[in-house]
Amino acid sequence: MGKQVAMTGNIAVANAMRQINPDVCAAYPITPSTEVMQQFASFVADGKVDTELVTVESEHSAMSAGIGAAAAGGRVMTATSANGLALMWEMLYIASGNRLPIAMMVINRALSAPINIHGDHSDEMGARDAGWIQMYSENGQEAYDNIIQAILIGESEGVLLPAMVGMDGFIISHSIENLELLEDKQVRDFLGEFKPKHPLLNINKPITMGPLDLQDYYSEHKRQQAQAMQKAKAAILKVAKDYKAVSGREYGFFEPYKLEDADIGILTLGSSAGTTRFVVDLMREKGIKVGMIKLRVFRPFPIEELQQALSHLKALAVMDRSDSFGAAGGPVFSEVRSALYDLPARPKTVNYIYGLGGRDLGISPIERVVKDLQEIHQTEKIKELVTHLTVRE
Amino acid sequence: MSTGLKGWKDIPIGGMILEAGNSAEYETGGWRTFRPVMDKEKCKNCLFCWIYCPDSAIQVENEKIKEIDLKYCKGCGICAAECPAKAIEMVEEGKL
Structure with a gap:
């Protein structure tokens, strides 16, 4: 060992x-x-x-x-x-x-x-x-x-x-x-x-x-x-x-966390996965069926595998720690949303640009994301497709 | 597309050329727009065209011009310009 x-x-x-x-x-x-x-x-x-x-x-x-x-x-x-x-x-x-x-x-x-x-x-x-x-x-x-x-x-x-x-x-x-x-x-x-x-x-x-x-x-x-x-x-x-x-350590294209029975999910990559996992646990204690998927491999982009892993969700938030100015959201969002397009039933998918220049992604902004997702799940309506999270107005 | 060229599965990766000394395999004749057409009556076999041709496309046999190798002739027109006897005319490929 x-x-x-x-x-x-x-x-x-x-x-x-x-x-x-x-x-x-x-x-x-x-x-x-x-x-x-x-x-x-x-x-x-x-x-x-x-x-x-x-x-x-x-x-x-x-x-x-x-x-x-x-x-x-x-x-x-x-x-x-x-x-x-x-x-x-x-x-x-x-x-x-x-x-x-x-x-x-x-x-x-x-x-x-x-x-x-x-x-x-x-x-x-x-x-x-x-x-x-x-x-x-x-x-x-x-x-x-x-x-x-x-x-x-x-x-x-x-x-x-x-x-x-x-x-x-x-x-x-x-x-x-x-x-x-x-x-x-x-x-x-x-x-x-x-x-x-x-x-x-x-x-x-x-x-x-x-x-x-x-x-x-x-x-x-x-x-x-x-x-x-x-x-x-x-x-x-x-x-x-x-x-x-x-x-003894297991890796794949991504790592799902409490995703199987989830209604809503958060897709993230990098260090924010740790905080997101913590928030998922907090929300689960309150009975909210939220899960996380941590993307490990971005190229090649695992389209079919993501389709399988995400198709059962009702609402999905894609977290981007970079912006693609003028695009239809951050780079991860554009590709995840595109991957879901061909599914007969797909989650309503929204994007959060966060943590630019090293700004911390604390617990409360992720709680807000979960709240947004719950609302989308209930109303089946998206208010804001791309949200700049952790930014002062 | 039937170009006679190999498909992506049948060529070395990354544009690598895996054998040395292979420039003869690159048939530069495909670049040609104007073709040199030689009037054998006017040609004095001075071999100026043979000297000037940058692609060694002028084929000589027994000190006489035999033919222009169109597999490699790029149609640059140097032979026609240099020929003292004005025996070479550049003719547009489509009009031949």
Whole structure:
């Protein structure tokens, strides 16, 4: 069995990276992810890992160096936040387009301006179309477990896609929690040796990567990426099953909580799931049949599975910790609502934008959401489709 | 769509080219809008076109122009411009 420890989300992730022992790590510091690479750099300096640590001059360079190393045939990792992820922007698409299974920890943080260093999902949600697998974590334990699994999911046969794992900045990254680390050997045995399919450094079989791809083939290569994302669904479940055998901890596309007999439900992702679960318990004591569903995997988006899990509800609130200005609500809402559209009977679905720039989502705003849902359930009418929660008027 | 090109299931992922030395497989003739048409009567076999052709599309046999390889000729028109005998005319593909 693993070791029970008390550490911050960032240190837990750095320890996951130590146990993963990637071939190459290229990173540039940005709050709140800095501590991950700072701790990992100590592991490198202390000889605890064999990793080649490349200290670059920007996040654009970090991802570029990572792409080069992954193309060469290495197992590659990095970590970033907010504007750092934004600066990687064009390289994110090059990593996924070249089918390089890089694993990246995103310590979720609000995007400037106005400048803010605290946790929300606007960075990672902004990258949702970049062709990366995306997972979100409720706490340090999940961040640790998810980043280890991300390595194998991305490297899976038929997938070969980069994967990013989110963890709420400060709320999780800088909070000390009780969690369990696997033994180093358990992690190394679980991951095994990375055998790249088409390494550029194989001089016996020279290949070309990233050539010009025009009207005659580009569409076919994008179609392949769409297929790889579909294949990633099976890989996510298989890796979760294997990981459970090692860790005892269970993962899927999402985690339902008291949802089966619920009339109304709240869908959320990230750290707010903990508070929401607490409110669900409070409401259940009062006899209110409310449940929660915590989304773990956002890319590939588990459409059919969500349809099954949510179809029996009468009213559903989708919580978004980022806004998609001018859209029909936040990014999670748009996709969940779209997934429900084809169901013969579907819950009335509303959206709450909350917690931007790290603003706390306390108990009372979630109680208000439950109250709204009860009213929608009773009246079958939606008063406000998209509500900006935790905002002063 | 019947273009003769392979579908997404039959090509390497990510646009990778898995063999070296394969540019001959890329038939650049598909780019051509104007085709060089040679008047053999006027041609003096000076081989200027052969020297100038950027795609090695001018085929020579026994020091004489044999033909223009249309699999690779992009129709750039350099041969027609350089020919001292004005033996090459660029003709729009649709009008041939």
